[in-house]
Amino acid sequence: MKLSAKHSTLLLLALIIALAPIFFPSAYYFRIGSVVFVNAVAVVGIVILTGYAGQISLGHAGFSGIGGYACALAPVHLGLHPALAAVLGAVVSGVMAYLVGRPILRLKGYYLAVASLGFGILVSMVLANETAITGGPDGIKVADLGLRTLLADAGVPLTNAQFWYAFSGICLLIGSWLALNLHDSPTGRALRALHGSEIAARTVGVDVARAKVTAFVISAVYASVAGSLIALQNRMITPDVAGYMHSIEMVTMAVLGGAGSVLGAILGATILTLLPQALTVFQQYEQIMLGLVMMLVMIFMREGLLPSLTALVRGRGE
Amino acid sequence: MSLLAVEGLGIRFGGLHAVKDVGFSLKAGEIVSVIGPNGAGKTTLFNMISGVYTPGSGRVLLEGEDVTGLDPYLLARRGLSRTFQNLQIFQAMTVLENVMSGFHLRERGPVLADLFALPGSRRRSREAEEGARRLLARVGLERAAEREAGALSYGALKRLEIARALALEPKILLLDEPAAGCNAVETEEIDHLIAEVAAEGTAILLVEHDMKMVMRISNHIVVLDHGEKIAEGDPAAVSRDPRVIEAYLGAQAQESTHAHG
Ligand SMILES: Nc1ncnc2c1ncn2[C@@H]1O[C@H](COP(=O)(O)OP(=O)(O)O)[C@@H](O)[C@H]1O
Ligand SMILES: [Mg+2]
Numbered sequence: 001m002k003l004s005a006k007h008s009t010l011l012l013l014a015l016i017i018a019l020a021p022i023f024f025p026s027a028y029y030f031r032i033g034s035v036v037f038v039n040a041v042a043v044v045g046i047v048i049l050t051g052y053a054g055q056i057s058l059g060h061a062g063f064s065g066i067g068g069y070a071c072a073l074a075p076v077h078l079g080l081h082p083a084l085a086a087v088l089g090a091v092v093s094g095v096m097a098y099l100v101g102r103p104i105l106r107l108k109g110y111y112l113a114v115a116s117l118g119f120g121i122l123v124s125m126v127l128a129n130e131t132a133i134t135g136g137p138d139g140i141k142v143a144d145l146g147l148r149t150l151l152a153d154a155g156v157p158l159t160n161a162q163f164w165y166a167f168s169g170i171c172l173l174i175g176s177w178l179a180l181n182l183h184d185s186p187t188g189r190a191l192r193a194l195h196g197s198e199i200a201a202r203t204v205g206v207d208v209a210r211a212k213v214t215a216f217v218i219s220a221v222y223a224s225v226a227g228s229l230i231a232l233q234n235r236m237i238t239p240d241v242a243g244y245m246h247s248i249e250m251v252t253m254a255v256l257g258g259a260g261s262v263l264g265a266i267l268g269a270t271i272l273t274l275l276p277q278a279l280t281v282f283q284q285y286e287q288i289m290l291g292l293v294m295m296l297v298m299i300f301m302r303e304g305l306l307p308s309l310t311a312l313v314r315g316r317g318e
Numbered sequence: 319m320s321l322l323a324v325e326g327l328g329i330r331f332g333g334l335h336a337v338k339d340v341g342f343s344l345k346a347g348e349i350v351s352v353i354g355p356n357g358a359g360k361t362t363l364f365n366m367i368s369g370v371y372t373p374g375s376g377r378v379l380l381e382g383e384d385v386t387g388l389d390p391y392l393l394a395r396r397g398l399s400r401t402f403q404n405l406q407i408f409q410a411m412t413v414l415e416n417v418m419s420g421f422h423l424r425e426r427g428p429v430l431a432d433l434f435a436l437p438g439s440r441r442r443s444r445e446a447e448e449g450a451r452r453l454l455a456r457v458g459l460e461r462a463a464e465r466e467a468g469a470l471s472y473g474a475l476k477r478l479e480i481a482r483a484l485a486l487e488p489k490i491l492l493l494d495e496p497a498a499g500c501n502a503v504e505t506e507e508i509d510h511l512i513a514e515v516a517a518e519g520t521a522i523l524l525v526e527h528d529m530k531m532v533m534r535i536s537n538h539i540v541v542l543d544h545g546e547k548i549a550e551g552d553p554a555a556v557s558r559d560p561r562v563i564e565a566y567l568g569a570q571a572q573e574s575t576h577a578h579g
Binding site for chain 2: 186187196197204207208218
């Protein structure tokens with residue numbers, strides 16, 4: 001039986017997630033792995049917005065902030081289970097994306113990039129300044145998800161790092177599955193059509209403003225879930241999650257790997273999460289490094305790493 | 319009643335009066351051609367009818383209803399479809415996907431069904447794919463279905479745009495120079511295709527520089543020059559009209575003497 005491209009991508013991803021621990025030199029790598037997966041979840045959302053629909057957002061970390069702080073605040077103030085708090089965060093992010101996106105996405109050009117930048121800054125300022133509720137710049141504690149204890153009781157004992165490695169890996173698989181489904185669906189074709197030629201998309205009956213809002217809302221939910229995962233995994237959250245640098249990081253990861261492809265985006269997230277671990281200079285000069293990566297990609301491989309490499313390999317093969 | 323009627327349509331770009339007070343109408347199954355020299359305002363006229371530009375004056379009526387200035391996607395829902403003189407292809411999509419996107423109005427459904435690949439979503443995609451493959455066969459591109467559209471030749475892309483426009487099963491089809499850049503064989507194929515589509519009852523508004531083709535397949539011809547309608551009538555009458563010969567055919571005759579001489 002021949003596997004479809006979608007299924008072979010998912011199978012490859014599942015195998016990598018399942019088998020990578022064999023090569024881990026220390027338990028610390030489970031922690032790094034889970035950070036890679038969480039970043040990748042947000043970047044898969046960017047693939048839908050930027051790679052499919054061709055829209056640019058510079059404020060998606062704002063939605064991660066909403067998702068993260070929902071997990072911190074909703075259990076305390078509303079008595080919600082942390083898992084339900086993450087769902088609430090996703091819903092709030094989706095609604096916010098709709099409200100922010102709807103008026104802007106009717107306009108042409110780069111209004112979305114500018115407005116989303118403003119939105120992200122606004123969220124991170126509220127989180128940093130509303131100290132009474134959010135705990136301010138030092139951050140706030142997050143309740144335990146409780147799933148690990150449940151698993152231990154059921155006879156599956158995992159260390160904290162192992163659990164979050166597996167949990168965020170599964171979240172990434174689900175996120176990738178949804179994004180790949182969307183790619184080859186009527187909605188996905190409409191999004192990619194408006195990316196290719198907005199005027200032709202309108203001519204075939206695509207309500208372009210509505211399609212852009214759809215992509216914006218979906219990608220906001222991805223960013224929100226990533227923010228929730230960060231909060232739940234670290235058992236605490238700071239306003240940095242909503243910061244401008246985090247938004248830029250997401251876009252850079254997507255662009256580096258190849259914004260049009262889910263696997264490429266995951267590769268981009270992996271590289272830019274691992275580099276600062278391997279090179280301390282990268283950590284020290286993160287902003288400069290991100291700028292440099294973005295420039296090099298734009299100059300030498302505008303399609304991104306994975307599509308450029310694939311094209312290279314195909315070119316040789318023929 | 320006419321399917322499409324245009325009344326007193328006009329638009330200005332700064333000081334340029336690109337189209338002035340143009341009117342005509344179109345019935346089901348009819349092929350009406352708009353001819354005129356380069357820059358006469360033919361594409362601009364198409365852009366106003368299809369909602370890409372909002373007319374400065376005049377009205378566009380679809381089945382008697384005023385649709386002036388409606389967005390193209392709303393006009394698509396009312397059965398108007400078009401191709402572009404300067405190709406508007408979805409370059410990064412496959413040839414098949416380009417035509418499938420022409421089925422958008424019939425294949426669209428709830429976003430959640432698409433995200434979770436529910437059976438309804440997959441069925442709609444499958445139906446669009448079957449329809450798109452039939453249309454690709456009709457324009458002779460079935461073997462290029464899986465290729466990336468950006469890799470096709472100019473003539474093939476022209477036919478791809480026609481297939482995508484036909485996917486809407488339009489009542490009215492606007493074709494802006496469908497045979498430009500095509501060789502003699504391809505031109506004749508397009509010629510047959512247009513006649514066939516009209517015979518099925520679609521009203522066709524055509525802009526084309528190939529005069530042999532225009533004279534052969536048009537029921538009615540509208541002649542534009544400097545944005546104004548200077549003549550209209552059946553092909554025989556138009557080709558005898560002295561103003562037309564001066565404004566357009568004469569100019570073209572001169573051009574071809576230059577080219578050959
Ligand atoms: N968007 C625009 N802005 C300014 N001028 C335009 C625009 N579109 C068309 N024109 C001008 O209007 C005139 C008619 O152009 P067009 O409709 O493309 O002619 P045709 O299709 O008959 O060759 C030309 O002089 C052209 O330069
Ligand atoms: Mg033109």
